[in-house]
Amino acid sequence: NCPPDSLHHLPVHPLWQSPLTIPGGTRQSPINIQWRDSVYDPFLKPLKISYDPATCLHIWNNGYSFLVEFDDSTDRSIIDGGPLENQYRLKQFHFHWGAINDWGSEHTVDCKFYPAELHLVHWNAVVYPTFEEAVMEGDGLAVIGVFLKLGARHEGLQTLVDALPAVKHKDTVIEFDVFDPSCLMPSCPDYWTYAGSLTTPPLTESVTWIIKKQPIEVDEDQLEAFRMLLFTSDGEEEKRMVDNFRPLQPLMNRTVRSSFQ
Numbered sequence: 001n002c003p004p005d006s007l008h009h010l011p012v013h014p015l016w017q018s019p020l021t022i023p024g025g026t027r028q029s030p031i032n033i034q035w036r037d038s039v040y041d042p043f044l045k046p047l048k049i050s051y052d053p054a055t056c057l058h059i060w061n062n063g064y065s066f067l068v069e070f071d072d073s074t075d076r077s078i079i080d081g082g083p084l085e086n087q088y089r090l091k092q093f094h095f096h097w098g099a100i101n102d103w104g105s106e107h108t109v110d111c112k113f114y115p116a117e118l119h120l121v122h123w124n125a126v127v128y129p130t131f132e133e134a135v136m137e138g139d140g141l142a143v144i145g146v147f148l149k150l151g152a153r154h155e156g157l158q159t160l161v162d163a164l165p166a167v168k169h170k171d172t173v174i175e176f177d178v179f180d181p182s183c184l185m186p187s188c189p190d191y192w193t194y195a196g197s198l199t200t201p202p203l204t205e206s207v208t209w210i211i212k213k214q215p216i217e218v219d220e221d222q223l224e225a226f227r228m229l230l231f232t233s234d235g236e237e238e239k240r241m242v243d244n245f246r247p248l249q250p251l252m253n254r255t256v257r258s259s260f261q
């Protein structure tokens with residue numbers, strides 16, 4: 001596991017001040033991905049992603065992150081293949097980020113944080129009738145994690161960044177009716193995968209994590225746009241929405257598989 005961080009004392013969001021661990025949790029997320037301990041699995045298939053931009057509905061500041069939500073009443077935006085036995089429907093995507101560029105991601109690679117991490121949340125609508133039920137099942141959800149690193153401006157992300165001032169406060173929503181999240185995928189198909197959980201309450205152990213090896217690049221202004229969002233509602237004392245990531249969880253009896261050698 002990762003040495004205690006000597007340079008900075010990582011911030012702990014109030015949500016995590018109480019030891020919010022699931023009693024008997026054996027597959028909690030996020031985790032550190034130790035590259036050399038991951039095991040290449042030649043039977044892992046390429047991940048197939050097919051999103052319909054017209055299924056995009058709105059952006060919502062839920063007081064912990066901002067979510068871009070999708071119409072998941074049909075199979076128009078789905079992923080398939082990879083480690084998955086069924087196709088899974090896209091419900092929403094959101095991000096986790098830090099107050100500064102030294103940290104912000106939920107997963108780490110060889111104990112290295114990225115400044116932010118994108119999560120695309122999908123559910124197994126082949127087997128379960130609703131998202132609510134899928135959230136409670138071991139094979140109910142599939143979340144694609146994409147690391148964000150500081151670099152060139154990301155043109156696809158900019159349309160989303162331009163809309164953020166309209167959802168500055170908790171519980172604000174704006175219509176966002178055409179967006180193709182495929183533009184946020186890195187070009188390299190390589191990924192790690194492991195059995196984990198939601199990283200915020202209810203922390204249910206229902207997630208097949210698919211973590212892309214290659215980060216996408218975003219620039220400082222785009223990260224700053226995330227940091228100007230607020231955890232707080234309009235009229236409350238302002239608290240900047242930053243450091244909304246859960247502390248690393250023990251790997252326990254799990255192996256991280258890689259789709260690449």
Ligand SMILES: Cc1c(Cl)c([N+](=O)[O-])nn1CC(=O)Nc1ccc(S(N)(=O)=O)cc1
Pocket residue numbers: 119121131132133135143197198199200201202
């Ligand atoms: C529990 C639940 C239900 Cl049921 C519904 N619903 O609409 O029916 N919404 N939520 C909330 C939800 O999705 N949380 C969630 C938490 C962490 C993550 S993360 N970071 O990707 O692990 C993804 C999602």
Ligand SMILES: [Zn+2]
Pocket residue numbers: 094095096119199
């Ligand atoms: Zn998340």
